[in-house]
Amino acid sequence: MKLLFVEDQEELASGVRNYFLKEGDICEVATSLSKATDKLYSFSYDVLLLDLMLPDGDGLSLLKIVKDNWPDMGVVIVSAKNALNDKLLGLELGADDYLPKPFHLAELNARANAVYRRRKQEGKQKLTFNEIELNLENHEVKINETTIELTKKEYELLHYFMVNQNRLLTKQSIAEHLWGDYMDTMDSFDFVYQHIKNLRKKIIQAGGNDYLKTMYGAGYKMKNER
């Protein structure tokens, strides 16, 4: 996946960039609208991560240019302007998703991935991790070719782990991914535990391995036992 992150805060940009690089993706950074435009005309990207407040203008104007010239490019708006207007306007102008700042890198990764996969319909509708296979189209989960029944939340949870393999996902990040800002994250930590427990049980029952590791009570990591 090749990303362009348009963000004037270089520190944030480099953090995001490193995260994606570790993931095996290519992420480039543009710190202004003009730089972003230059890059867009020179190279091709799969997904554009767009901040709205930029030193030389409003990110929404760039969104229009992108939609006019590269309609296939996925766009995720990443903005601190958590105003409903911007969100609606952004989605109306053709952005695929909207993620308010501050965000978890794992969440950004999951969203960018989802957008990317939705855009590129080239047999990439499946995520696999050893014997676990997740079909993004019909939300089917198979362990060693056997379908297992997961609740909506369990599916979302597994999906979150699958796109963020080998990464520590904090309880907070998981809770926010599953329930958004609806709930007080403090309260929902116990649920995260419950859901992980259930998910683990279902995978093991279907003959899968337990890849979900508890990391010192801070979070969980999906990784190969090695």
Place this chain on the structure above:
Amino acid sequence: MNLIIRITILFVLVSLVVFIIGGVISFNIMMREVNFEQRRFLIERLDRMQLRIERKPPKDTLEWTKLKVIPLEKLINERVSFSDTLVMHSQLDRLELHLRLDAIRNVDGKSYLISLYDVIVEADDIRDGLVESLLTLYLILLGTVLILGFLASYFILRPFNLTLEAIKSFSLTKPDQKMQFPTSSVKEFKRLNAFLSEMTSKVQSDYQSLKEFSENASHEIQTPIAIVQSKLEVLIDADNLTEEQIQQISSTQSTIKRLSQLGNALSLLTKIDNKEFINVSSIDLSMTLEHMLEEFRELVELKSIKRIVEVKEGVIIQADPVLIELLLTNLINNAIRHNWEGGNISLSLDEERLSISNSGPELQVSSNELFQRFKKANQSAKSMGLGLAIVKKICDFYDYQIQYHNDADLHTIHIRF
């Protein structure tokens, strides 16, 4: 009361006093003049009588109408005296007040007593006349003032009223609105309009910059938080961290999250204050509430809370969906958070009101402080104390009545639409 009516009434009252005083003064002056003229008239007749006596001195008492001349035996000093007397009026056939002049005149060394009288203009006649004329005058004045008052209020105060109309449509939330005031040739109105245009544009620009400030402040807070967040995430993902280090990073992340939520909540309160939620649509409150309860189902079950829900179908209200969702989220969240393990929540909704009650520990703040910002039932709790402040703000925004009351450890919040 209308300004012009007030001025008219004041004018009418003042002119009444002036008319009364004026009446008294006119009466006195007229009486003085009448007296003076009457006396002069009698004196003139006296003089003519004297000339007559000089020409032809009478031997005996002479008596004509309104005149009597008596020759006296002795010579007495000349004198003149006036007195009032009642005399039968020949035509009116009744006693009328007359002015009488008794004078001693010496003609050719002989004294004569000359008595003259004539009908007097009576004081009450003058008074009646005066009162009648002044009353008529006053009524004419009254009519004129009233008519002129309304005409003046219409024509002279027209620019003022137009200004009032214009200012009524002034709204802070419409930043592009340029206030247009009618032009007027009256200096005071010109000054008023100039002042108003200046003030409204200043208020608008101040409001605009305040709004920008709070938006920017929220933005400027969220961006550094995002940086910290991303760095912590990279950090926590590093290999070779000890358990304690991971725990600390994790707890820092939660703190950072709270800071971010605080910023969002405060900017939300500002936005409601700034009346930025003006999208009004019909909301099926019953459905929204059911949906909301479904969202919270897991949380309720986890705390083994019993729910008693009595939601009437099809309760529709007119409001901004975002605000109503916030209102419900905060109320339900609140009822769950401040509840006991295995406690209960009951919710009822009909066209009139929404009630939500929950069991839970006694409040540590007084119930009227409950809806203020940063007032928490439990200061050590990890909540921010903004949930109910947001609820209150939304209720105020839509003029809903919100009430809290508790019965032992059952806390109830009523919202009347």
